[in-house]
Amino acid sequence: xxxSHAHDYTRADSLFQEQTKTDAEIIAxxxxxxxxxxxxxxxxxxxxxxxxxxxxxxxxxxxGTATGSTAASTLAHTVTVNGRILVSGTNVVxxxxxxxxxxxxxxxxxxFPMISFLGGTNTKLTIKNCTFxxxxxxxxxxxxxxxxxxxxxxTIENCEIxxxxxxxxxxxxxxxxxxx
Numbered sequence: 001x002x003x004s005h006a007h008d009y010t011r012a013d014s015l016f017q018e019q020t021k022t023d024a025e026i027i028a029x030x031x032x033x034x035x036x037x038x039x040x041x042x043x044x045x046x047x048x049x050x051x052x053x054x055x056x057x058x059x060x061x062x063x064g065t066a067t068g069s070t071a072a073s074t075l076a077h078t079v080t081v082n083g084r085i086l087v088s089g090t091n092v093v094x095x096x097x098x099x100x101x102x103x104x105x106x107x108x109x110x111x112f113p114m115i116s117f118l119g120g121t122n123t124k125l126t127i128k129n130c131t132f133x134x135x136x137x138x139x140x141x142x143x144x145x146x147x148x149x150x151x152x153x154x155t156i157e158n159c160e161i162x163x164x165x166x167x168x169x170x171x172x173x174x175x176x177x178x179x180x
């Protein structure tokens with residue numbers, strides 16, 4: 001059967017060619033269900049909207065650990081995203097990426113945490129082997145704001161979270177004084 005159904009590479013030699021996508025094309029892929037995006041040696045500029053279900057965004061070549069016997073993180077990444085993360089899909093996995101974003105307030109009305117949720121539909125988020133770095137200077141720079149999260153399971157594993165300035169670094173389930 002293998003011989004009778006063998007692929008003729010002379011007709012489609014580009015089947016296994018590496019694909020180079022623009023930042024906008026990569027960001028757009030993450031709005032589709034079941035998307036898996038793997039990158040190496042790349043810097044993406046722009047907010048990442050993870051609105052597809054069962055989506056994985058991974059940076060290849062990550063090394064080191066955020067925890068362990070030494071006081072300093074040894075995490076190193078080949079992929080950097082200069083932007084924030086917006087999540088509305090469920091079963092979203094982010095792995096091995098360095099995120100940089102200036103968490104600021106605009107006109108004292110809108111808050112921009114590094115990670116926020118849209119629509120109340122997310123019920124599973126897994127983040128591992130990532131670095132989250134606030135590059136802003138506002139006194140209320142937040143890492144994760146749970147307002148509009150659908151609840152469920154949120155897992156953060158082996159991540160370095162640095163330079164955030166708010167007294168409320170992470171609020172996984174609420175957006176106000178009323179617990180959800």
